[in-house]
Amino acid sequence: MTLKQLTSMNECVYFTNRSTGKGKIKAWVFKELCPNCKKSLIGKPLDEKTGKPKIRAKEYVCKECNHTIPQQEYEDTLTINIQYTCSHCSYSGELQAPFKRKKVKIFDEEAQKEKTADSIRFQCEKCSKDIDITKKMK
Numbered sequence: 001m002t003l004k005q006l007t008s009m010n011e012c013v014y015f016t017n018r019s020t021g022k023g024k025i026k027a028w029v030f031k032e033l034c035p036n037c038k039k040s041l042i043g044k045p046l047d048e049k050t051g052k053p054k055i056r057a058k059e060y061v062c063k064e065c066n067h068t069i070p071q072q073e074y075e076d077t078l079t080i081n082i083q084y085t086c087s088h089c090s091y092s093g094e095l096q097a098p099f100k101r102k103k104v105k106i107f108d109e110e111a112q113k114e115k116t117a118d119s120i121r122f123q124c125e126k127c128s129k130d131i132d133i134t135k136k137m138k
Helices: 073-074
Strands: 012-020 023-030 059-062 069-070 077-084 092-098 103-108 113-123 130-136
Touching: 012 130, 023 130, 059 073, 069 073, 092 113, 103 130
Parallel strands: none
Antiparallel strands: 012 023, 023 077, 059 069, 077 092, 103 113, 113 130
């Protein structure tokens, strides 16, 4: 399976490029067409002064028909594309998964205790070990 590659950041909702020990992860989520007019891609609303997307907006808006969808409802329908190199077995693979973050316990080395974080978890196709794409913690 070959994934559709990203050509511009304007066509994606989420993008990350990370290294995890010996492994690497590149993940992106494409914007979807508006379910109402099917002409334009749905994205975050733009700031009137700067023309840039409002990062903390809680909804997505169609530029053509101004159809509004709540953030959680829209993000639950999206699919994440992942290119990875497993840090356990060095296997390189590609896969698609639902773009749904789940609460996962991880060990915080600075605080020396476990924390819960939002994460997209998938398994390596070769060794079946869990690999997490954790949301950036504050």
